Amino acid sequence: MEPLRLSTREGYDLWSALYDGEDNPLVQLESRFLPPLLGEVRGLCVADVGCGTGRWTLSLADAGARFVVGVDFSAGMLGRALAKSRELRPAPAFVRAEVASLPLAARRFDRVLCCLVLDHVLELDPFFRELARVLAPEGSLLCSVMHPAMNILGIEARFTDPASGREVRPASARNTISDYVMAAGRAGLGFEAMSEHAVDEELCAVSPRARKYAGWPLLLLLRLRLALPPRAR
Numbered sequence: 254m255e256p257l258r259l260s261t262r263e264g265y266d267l268w269s270a271l272y273d274g275e276d277n278p279l280v281q282l283e284s285r286f287l288p289p290l291l292g293e294v295r296g297l298c299v300a301d302v303g304c305g306t307g308r309w310t311l312s313l314a315d316a317g318a319r320f321v322v323g324v325d326f327s328a329g330m331l332g333r334a335l336a337k338s339r340e341l342r343p344a345p346a347f348v349r350a351e352v353a354s355l356p357l358a359a360r361r362f363d364r365v366l367c368c369l370v371l372d373h374v375l376e377l378d379p380f381f382r383e384l385a386r387v388l389a390p391e392g393s394l395l396c397s398v399m400h401p402a403m404n405i406l407g408i409e410a411r412f413t414d415p416a417s418g419r420e421v422r423p424a425s426a427r428n429t430i431s432d433y434v435m436a437a438g439r440a441g442l443g444f445e446a447m448s449e450h451a452v453d454e455e456l457c458a459v460s461p462r463a464r465k466y467a468g469w470p471l472l473l474l475l476r477l478r479l480a481l482p483p484r485a486r
C-alpha cells in the first residue's frame with residue numbers, strides 16, 4: 254500500500270495520539286547526546302520551538318528554567334503537551350504558531366531548542382532568521398535533526414496509523430548539511446558545535462527498530478550562537 258502523504262501539520266495531528274508511546278530510535282539517541290550540549294538551564298529563559306508533545310519543554314521546566322515556552326503548529330501535539338504539564342509548577346507556557354513566525358519577544362531567550370523539526374522545514378532562511386531574532390545576545394540555539402544520510406535510504410518521518418494499518422508520512426524536506434550550515438550563516442549565526450551520531454550497540458539494546466540502521470549516521474546536532482550584532486544581520 255502506498256504511504257498516505259499529509260501536510261506536516263496534519264501528519265503530526267494524527268501522529269500525536271501515538272507519538273509518546275513509540276519505539277523511536279532517533280528520540281533515544283538524541284536524549285543521550287543533547288543534554289551535554291544544553292548544559293545547566295536553572296534560572297534561564299528557554300524556548301522550545303516545534304515542541305511537539307513537550308518532551309523537552311517539560312523537562313526544562315522541571316530542571317528549574319525560570320521561564321519556558323513551547324511553540325508548535327499542531328493542535329494535536331500541543332494538546333498532549335498541555336495535558337502532561339498540568340501538574341508542573343511553574344507550568345510552561347504553550348503557544349500555537351509557525352516556527353518561522355514566533356509570537357515571542359526579540360533577544361529574550363538564553364536557550365532556544367528546536368528538536369527534530371528541521372527535516373520538515375523547506376525554507377531555512379526565514380527559519381534561522383526567526384530563531385536568531387529571539388535569541389539573547391549571549392544565548393545558544395540547539396538544533397537536533399535526523400541525519401541527512403537517512404535520505405539515501407529513503408527514510409523520513411513516518412508512522413503507521415493503527416486504524417488503517419497504512420504508513421503515514423507528514424511532509425518532510427530533504428535538506429543537506431550544507432543547506433543547514435549556509436542558512437545558519439546567512440542568519441548571522443556561528444557554530445559552537447556540530448556533531449554526527451551513528452546507530453551503535455547501546456542504541457540497538459534500547460530500541461529494536463534501530464538495528465536495521467546499525468553503523469549509519471542517524472542524528473545531527475548543532476549548537477549555534479549569534480556571530481554578528483543584530484544590526485548587521
Ligand SMILES: C[S@@+](CC[C@H](N)C(=O)[O-])C[C@H]1O[C@@H](n2cnc3c(N)ncnc32)[C@H](O)[C@@H]1O
Pocket residue numbers: 261262265302303304305306307308309324325326327330350351352353367368369370373374410
Ligand atoms: C518530530 S516532532 C518533534 C517534537 C519535539 N521537538 C520532540 O523532540 O519530541 C516535530 C514537531 O515539529 C512540529 N513542526 C514541524 N514543522 C513546523 C512548523 N513549520 N511550525 C511549527 N511546528 C512545526 C510538528 O508539529 C511536530 O510537533
